[in-house]
Amino acid sequence: MSLPDLKSPHVKLRPSSPGVQLLQSVVQLNIGGHVYSTTVGTLRKIPNSKLSEMFSGPSKPKTDAEGRYFIDRDGTHFGLILEYLRTQAVPTHHVQEVRCEAVFYELKPLVKLLDETPQLFGETVGRQQFLSRVPNYQENLEIIIRVARAEAIAARYSNIIVCVLRSEEDLARCRDAMSSLNTEKESVVTFGPWKAPATVEDLLDCIKMDIEAKGYRVSFEPHSTDKGFLFKSYDYFYKMNFQWW
Numbered sequence: 001m002s003l004p005d006l007k008s009p010h011v012k013l014r015p016s017s018p019g020v021q022l023l024q025s026v027v028q029l030n031i032g033g034h035v036y037s038t039t040v041g042t043l044r045k046i047p048n049s050k051l052s053e054m055f056s057g058p059s060k061p062k063t064d065a066e067g068r069y070f071i072d073r074d075g076t077h078f079g080l081i082l083e084y085l086r087t088q089a090v091p092t093h094h095v096q097e098v099r100c101e102a103v104f105y106e107l108k109p110l111v112k113l114l115d116e117t118p119q120l121f122g123e124t125v126g127r128q129q130f131l132s133r134v135p136n137y138q139e140n141l142e143i144i145i146r147v148a149r150a151e152a153i154a155a156r157y158s159n160i161i162v163c164v165l166r167s168e169e170d171l172a173r174c175r176d177a178m179s180s181l182n183t184e185k186e187s188v189v190t191f192g193p194w195k196a197p198a199t200v201e202d203l204l205d206c207i208k209m210d211i212e213a214k215g216y217r218v219s220f221e222p223h224s225t226d227k228g229f230l231f232k233s234y235d236y237f238y239k240m241n242f243q244w245w
Contacts, residue, residue, distance in 0.1 A: 027055070028068040031075025035068065038082055045085045050106040077101055084110050095119045131206060134194045141210055144189050148216075148242040158242040161223055162207070164200045165192035165236065174236050188237075204238060217243040 027043070029036045044052040054061055054071075061069045080091040080098050090113045091098045099120065102110040114120055131137050148158035165171045171193055191203060204220050211218050223239040 028066070029075075029078075030064045030066075030068040030070045031078045032071070032073050034075030034078060036075070036078060036082060038086075042082065042085045046107050046109060048106070049108070050104070051081075073101075073104065081105065081107070081110070090114065090117065092117070127206060130194075130196045130198045130202070133196045134191055134203065137191070140189050140191055141207065144207075144240065145211065145214070145216070147189070148240075152242070152244050156243065156245055158244070160240045160242070161188045162204075162220075162238045162240050163188055163190040163236050164203060164238065165190065166200055167193050170236060207240070219243075 025040045026037060027040060029038065040055050043055045046052055055069075061071055064070045077091075077094050077097045078101065080094065081101055083089050084091065084107075090110070095114055095117050096119070099111060099114045102114060115124065144160050144162070148160055151158040151160075163174065165174055191207070194203075208218055208220060219241050220238050221241070223237040
């Protein structure tokens with residue numbers, strides 16, 4: 001079957017419907033000072049999302065002095081959000097940050113895909129599942145920071161002694177050592193025991209990672225004493241160093 005001759009006077013071209021024209025409309029966005037250009041159709045790609053609702057109803061976001069739609073939000077990673085809406089490409093960099101933006105804009109399909117990336121899968125299914133089995137983990141982090149800050153007056157470093165007990169047997173053997181350390185008035189924060197395959201080194205890495213995520217500079221080293229214990233004290237005790245300047 002031959003195609004119709006578009007130049008024939010008997011063939012009439014139907015104009016695009018108003019809805020199609022609206023979706024193809026180009027808009028300028030100012031996301032916290034970052035300027036982006038896209039179409040209404042791209043912004044409305046995921047129905048029922050906050051981003052779609054912003055550009056679906058009569059109430060649009062406020063505009064800046066240049067007439068661009070303004071969203072009072074850090075727009076550093078919004079380009080990766082747009083790239084997903086345009087091409088369905090899932091970001092492989094800045095995954096945590098992009099997920100925060102996807103949650104804010106209620107882009108549920110993107111949130112689900114990001115949760116399945118190796119970075120977030122390892123964090124949520126691996127690391128966080130392990131830490132949930134370490135008693136009082138978050139509370140201990142807050143204690144460490146509070147004690148370190150209290151000891152930082154006129155000092156470049158704060159030293160906190162961390163006791164890591166991998167098993168119930170370690171807990172029983174460590175009590176005498178803990179008593180001795182207390183007589184020296186050293187700050188001791190105890191982690192464990194826990195029921196998971198993760199090692200002591202894994203836990204120390206987690207502590208360092210989570211405290212550094214709060215902006216602190218920290219390092220670990222084994223801590224030993226000269227009290228003549230019948231076991232190696234560095235199997236249990238570690239010195240955590242905070243550097244302030």
